[in-house]
Amino acid sequence: MSTVTLKDIRLRDYSLEDLPLLKRLKEDLLSRNAEVCIERAKYVTEYLKDLSTENEPMETRYAKALAHFLAHKEALFFDDSLLAGTTTSKPFGAPVYPELTGMTIWPELDTISTRDKNPLLLNKAEHELLNFDIFPYWMERNILEYTRTKQHNPECMRIFERLVFFIASKAGCISHTVPDYKVALEKGLEYLIGEAAVKEEEIKKAAHITLEARKQIFFYRAVQIALEGAIAYGKNLSKTAAELAGKAQDPLQKENFSKMAEICKQVPAKPARTLREAINSLWIIQVAIHAENINMAMSPGRLDQILYRYYEEDRRKGSIDIKEALELVGCLWLKLNDNTNLVPETAEELFGGAGTVPAVTVGGIDERGEDAVNDLTYIMLKVTEILKTRDPSLNARYHYEKNPEEYRDRVAEVIVNTKAVPAIHNDVVDIKVLENQGIRTEHARDYAVIGCVELASAGRSYDASSSIMLNLVSVFELAMNNGKRPVTGDEQIGPKTGDPCQFQSFEQFWEAYKRQLEWLVGEAIELNEYFGRTYQEILPSPLLSSFFEGPLQQGTDLIFGGALYNSSGATHIGFADTVDSLNALEKAVFQTKKCTFKQLMQALEADFKGHEELHAYLLNKTPKYGTDDPLAKKNSQNLIRFLYDLYQGYTNYRGGKYRPGYWTMTNHAGQGKLSGALPNGRKANEVFASGITPVSQAARDLSTCLQSVGGLESSCIPSGEALNLKYPYVRGKEDLEKFSQAIEAYVRCGGLHIQFNIMSYEDLIDAKSHPEKYKDLLVRVSGYSAYFNDLNEAMKDEIITRTAYNVGTGQAAPFPENYRSMLATE
Amino acid sequence: MDELVNWISLRRLRVKREQKKFLDCMGSEFAEEFLQLLLRLMSLFFVLNRNFRRNIQDFNGRYLFKSRDNRITVAAVFKNKRLKVYKKEIDNTNVTITFRDSKALMNYLLSPKPDILGSLLRQDVVINGNLNYVYKFAYMAKHLQLMATGKA
Numbered sequence: 001m002s003t004v005t006l007k008d009i010r011l012r013d014y015s016l017e018d019l020p021l022l023k024r025l026k027e028d029l030l031s032r033n034a035e036v037c038i039e040r041a042k043y044v045t046e047y048l049k050d051l052s053t054e055n056e057p058m059e060t061r062y063a064k065a066l067a068h069f070l071a072h073k074e075a076l077f078f079d080d081s082l083l084a085g086t087t088t089s090k091p092f093g094a095p096v097y098p099e100l101t102g103m104t105i106w107p108e109l110d111t112i113s114t115r116d117k118n119p120l121l122l123n124k125a126e127h128e129l130l131n132f133d134i135f136p137y138w139m140e141r142n143i144l145e146y147t148r149t150k151q152h153n154p155e156c157m158r159i160f161e162r163l164v165f166f167i168a169s170k171a172g173c174i175s176h177t178v179p180d181y182k183v184a185l186e187k188g189l190e191y192l193i194g195e196a197a198v199k200e201e202e203i204k205k206a207a208h209i210t211l212e213a214r215k216q217i218f219f220y221r222a223v224q225i226a227l228e229g230a231i232a233y234g235k236n237l238s239k240t241a242a243e244l245a246g247k248a249q250d251p252l253q254k255e256n257f258s259k260m261a262e263i264c265k266q267v268p269a270k271p272a273r274t275l276r277e278a279i280n281s282l283w284i285i286q287v288a289i290h291a292e293n294i295n296m297a298m299s300p301g302r303l304d305q306i307l308y309r310y311y312e313e314d315r316r317k318g319s320i321d322i323k324e325a326l327e328l329v330g331c332l333w334l335k336l337n338d339n340t341n342l343v344p345e346t347a348e349e350l351f352g353g354a355g356t357v358p359a360v361t362v363g364g365i366d367e368r369g370e371d372a373v374n375d376l377t378y379i380m381l382k383v384t385e386i387l388k389t390r391d392p393s394l395n396a397r398y399h400y401e402k403n404p405e406e407y408r409d410r411v412a413e414v415i416v417n418t419k420a421v422p423a424i425h426n427d428v429v430d431i432k433v434l435e436n437q438g439i440r441t442e443h444a445r446d447y448a449v450i451g452c453v454e455l456a457s458a459g460r461s462y463d464a465s466s467s468i469m470l471n472l473v474s475v476f477e478l479a480m481n482n483g484k485r486p487v488t489g490d491e492q493i494g495p496k497t498g499d500p501c502q503f504q505s506f507e508q509f510w511e512a513y514k515r516q517l518e519w520l521v522g523e524a525i526e527l528n529e530y531f532g533r534t535y536q537e538i539l540p541s542p543l544l545s546s547f548f549e550g551p552l553q554q555g556t557d558l559i560f561g562g563a564l565y566n567s568s569g570a571t572h573i574g575f576a577d578t579v580d581s582l583n584a585l586e587k588a589v590f591q592t593k594k595c596t597f598k599q600l601m602q603a604l605e606a607d608f609k610g611h612e613e614l615h616a617y618l619l620n621k622t623p624k625y626g627t628d629d630p631l632a633k634k635n636s637q638n639l640i641r642f643l644y645d646l647y648q649g650y651t652n653y654r655g656g657k658y659r660p661g662y663w664t665m666t667n668h669a670g671q672g673k674l675s676g677a678l679p680n681g682r683k684a685n686e687v688f689a690s691g692i693t694p695v696s697q698a699a700r701d702l703s704t705c706l707q708s709v710g711g712l713e714s715s716c717i718p719s720g721e722a723l724n725l726k727y728p729y730v731r732g733k734e735d736l737e738k739f740s741q742a743i744e745a746y747v748r749c750g751g752l753h754i755q756f757n758i759m760s761y762e763d764l765i766d767a768k769s770h771p772e773k774y775k776d777l778l779v780r781v782s783g784y785s786a787y788f789n790d791l792n793e794a795m796k797d798e799i800i801t802r803t804a805y806n807v808g809t810g811q812a813a814p815f816p817e818n819y820r821s822m823l824a825t826e
Numbered sequence: 827m828d829e830l831v832n833w834i835s836l837r838r839l840r841v842k843r844e845q846k847k848f849l850d851c852m853g854s855e856f857a858e859e860f861l862q863l864l865l866r867l868m869s870l871f872f873v874l875n876r877n878f879r880r881n882i883q884d885f886n887g888r889y890l891f892k893s894r895d896n897r898i899t900v901a902a903v904f905k906n907k908r909l910k911v912y913k914k915e916i917d918n919t920n921v922t923i924t925f926r927d928s929k930a931l932m933n934y935l936l937s938p939k940p941d942i943l944g945s946l947l948r949q950d951v952v953i954n955g956n957l958n959y960v961y962k963f964a965y966m967a968k969h970l971q972l973m974a975t976g977k978a
Contacts, residue, residue, distance in 0.1 A: 104961065106961035
């Protein structure tokens with residue numbers, strides 16, 4: 001049931017000027033330099049190295065390491081936020097996870113503070129601790145090297161380490177998920193500890209304790225230890241806040257510290273009683289989750305639903321007004337920005353600019369299938385509109401049969417005002433997609449977005465949605481070169497699928513492509529399975545497990561498949577370029593016989609130099625994905641369907657299916673820089689199209705483009721898609737209506753997801769030339785938001801060259817003549 | 827006592843000489859002798875610089891460096907707070923680093939910044955074995971470079 005009581009859903013009475021606390025906190029945030037934070041790495045390593053032995057059961061050993069850190073974690077208050085708790089010991093920190101990806105910065109310890117792209121400050125003492133104490137301990141023990149030793153440096157790992165075929169995220173096993181905060185907020189962590197203790201005692205009563213039962217006992221014990229760590233952190237926050245209240249001279253600060261001392265005495269240990277307690281409890285739990293697991297797309301989920309009962313109760317009692325609700329939500333938004341990823345410089349240059357992508361989901365329908373939009377939905381939209389921060393990644397669910405038009409219009413308006421957020425998810429299709437994956441209807445209706453665009457039944461489904469990122473263009477090149485790839489030289493990488501010069505039909509090439517794809521997907525999955533098993537041996541997640549439905553009931557950690565539903569996600573880079581290259585090959589070589597395969601290969605090897613006529617033909621006369629050309633539709637559907645069937649044939653180490661998706665973060669830019677010319681006319685080393693978006697400038701008519709992408713078989717895209725569109729401007733009421741109607745048209749076509757940048761080519765070119773004028777310019781990349789200035793050059797160019805459509809005509813706006821050399825085809 | 831002072835003075839002189847050769851090599855077009863010079867300088871610094879020596883305090887590592895054309899094969903063995911260099915293949919390595927040419931290896935480790943991922947992506951350098959050993963070596967090489975240029 002919709003519960004909107006706001007007289008004005010736009011909350012026009014409030015601007016950032018009316019909310020000075022948020023304004024000040026936002027200014028602080030933007031002025032902060034990111035710093036490396038070693039606090040977690042130090043305490044976790046110290047415990048494992050000096051305070052425990054490897055004979056202890058791994059479940060409790062890691063839980064104790066986590067509790068040791070949380071109990072010692074410094075209670076810090078850097079500003080006047082209404083919320084207590086910080087992810088790291090720095091105002092804006094990048095935590096080090098040496099067991100996962102942290103070791104990659106070792107070579108940069110001397111230079112990381114001064115590097116060109118997104119420097120991270122690191123002081124000398126912490127530099128030395130990392131170099132002499134922390135990193136040496138993990139040399140043989142991090143997930144990657146443990147797996148390598150255990151599996152004897154398998155072929156799949158060596159292919160992964162070439163980085164140009166697929167990325168099997170070793171951190172992906174435990175990240176990219178949506179925990180359930182409801183029970184923790186409603187009943188408190190002490191309740192969860194009590195539940196685990198009861199279960200442990202029940203098992204212990206058995207006359208004979210089996211091996212399986214022993215594992216369950218260890219798991220329940222680990223849950224209690226880990227949660228006690230989170231409570232200890234809350235208590236430390238309370239104590240420090242009380243001390244600061246005693247010292248504060250400013251009466252407002254004194255009151256705020258006193259209030260936080262009181263709140264943290266209650267939460268997260270005990271049930272939250274007010275909106276402020278609920279939000280602070282949720283935030284402390286989020287901090288604790290990041291103490292255990294890497295800060296990548298740990299998504300808070302449907303906050304307008306989770307927090308509504310506290311808001312409603314506070315409003316009913318008259319203890320909170322709209323301004324205070326806006327401030328509390330705003331403080332949470334800003335807190336979600338208090339940390340960033342730790343990545344080496346090359347990764348920043350190739351793939352950088354991403355935040356930690358904690359996705360928040362609003363709107364849509366509830367578990368009973370009714371409109372779920374409420375006051376908090378609009379409050380969260382308002383906060384997003386006025387703060388315009390990189391995180392959280394806000395996602396608006398929209399059910400065109402149940403949600404009111406005014407909600408859709410308001411979402412459209414916020415996109416226009418922020419120029420980028422929120423992203424829109426189509427409830428009608430998303431729910432069907434999840435049902436098709438075996439999720440019960442009421443659970444599918446309660447889905448939330450993970451990180452970029454992936455879907456999860458919040459707190460029930462553990463999806464590890466970023467397990468694999470596979471480069472489809474690399475497969476295309478393998479098929480073109482009989483299992484070799486230009487970037488890896490003469491080395492036989494994939495199977496020998498025949499010399500395409502001898503192929504008599506396109507079908508023969510398609511068969512070769514499929515064989516290469518089967519092989520590469522097999523390699524990627526094999527490695528992901530090895531990583532999964534490594535986690536099962538050495539790195540459980542008892543704390544995160546306690547925020548899911550399933551693990552506490554079954555006595556099984558998430559990593560062993562304890563959640564109610566399980567899956568692993570595989571996303572794909574270069575979809576549109578691959579489809580267009582298949583189209584071009586089919587038409588030019590086999591249909592019109594414009595060229596032979598050999599001539600095509602010669603043109604590609606020469607990057608089209610000396611082959612200008614063929615280049616023009618491939619660019620202008622071959623079918624393009626995103627248009628209504630039947631050949632393009634056939635090839636896009638065939639690829640989507642083939643990948644779906646292929647992945648669904650595999651079962652992961654937790655008993656779930658693999659799910660394909662099409663979102664690329666910034667990898668389409670990085671991988672594009674490492675690929676040769678393609679038959680679709682794209683030149684060597686140019687970026688690929690993002691997500692599931694057609695190639696820039698290929699789909700000239702918006703309506704046809706939306707129908708084409710929306711018409712893809714959505715049930716075959718269970719791990720989500722990112723369609724990135726751009727409008728140069730949306731001005732006035734009439735434009736806004738047209739924009740909102742375009743959204744409606746797309747969801748009715750069956751598209752899963754759509755996101756926008758409202759910026760002209762000229763604006764973006766100016767932003768690239770004059771970064772100082774666009775310090776907080778927010779853009780949508782491929783599933784998440786980033787500050788334009790943080791992106792690498794290739795990614796900036798990709799966003800600039802994305803097709804911009806005129807909102808009035810729906811036709812592609814002309815690309816500025818002076819800058820045509822930026823296009824991948826020029 | 828005089829002998830010790832002389833020994834230290836000679837070592838320091840040698841460090842200066844090797845340091846100059848190393849920096850000249852880094853500025854040269856082909857950097858043919860880069861690896862040998864790097865390891866020689868590293869070895870000297872381990873002897874003379876206590877803080878740098880801490881890097882190999884409890885460290886055992888066996889590295890094999892090979893150029894793709896097999897013209898260069900160098901093994902570096904860290905053991906008992908010492909670095910020993912061999913111009914031959916060794917067994918039981920923690921990691922084998924195969925590089926396109928000396929310049930590629932130099933770019934990979936040092937210039938213009940530690941660029942491990944970039945080199946992997948360009949396939950200039952292929953690693954077989956434990957990446958953390960490479961990260962540690964790259965750190966030491968970078969630190970050495972900074973010391974040699976007076977920046978650390």
